[in-house]
Amino acid sequence: KAGVTQTPRYLIKTRGQQVTLSCSPISGHRSVSWYQQTPGQGLQFLFEYFSETQRNKGNFPGRFSGRQFSNSRSEMNVSTLELGDSALYLCASSYALLWQEAFFGQGTRLTVV
């Protein structure tokens, strides 16, 4: 079956702009999580959605937001981009049962200039 699909794969934006990233989970998966990966901070949890509801949020400013649609597809938005937002953004989907495997997409590489 198809894996987790993230689009676009690469993105270059200017400081102050906003950006929207998309994630299509594996069919049947209802939980979608987002992570930010940077060389300095490593992998950090952004938020998790299940059935269109945000159930958990990491320690990120309000400029980072997300949503999930009825078909489980998810988007995350970053407004007023800063240079420090440059990172690989990874989406993961799962059946949302405890301790089940999370399947990751290849990520979107965001560069803010």
Next chain:
Amino acid sequence: GDSVTQMEGPVTLSEEAFLTINCTYTATGYPSLFWYVQYPGEGLQLLLKATKADDKGSNKGFEATYRKETTSFHLEKGSVQVSDSAVYFCALESPGSGYALNFGKGTSLLVTP
């Protein structure tokens, strides 16, 4: 709060050498423990997991045992191959974490012929 500490890399080994990557954790309650692997340009893939004390996870020749008394989940492989070159992440998920994975910083492994 919950945290994962893993050994700093990079680790460079010759093919067929023995591999150990140390991982220790701090968590409330009884977390599940995971090892994920990230190949260049890819997202993360689950390598193995353990959900309770003394469980041993294994996959593709890699093993890790959940040691509650030492709060450790060290990754081992008896004979590494060049194709094992990747970044390895130790992670935990606590029952109260809201399905958020808490990752270590990652350990880069390079296996030379």
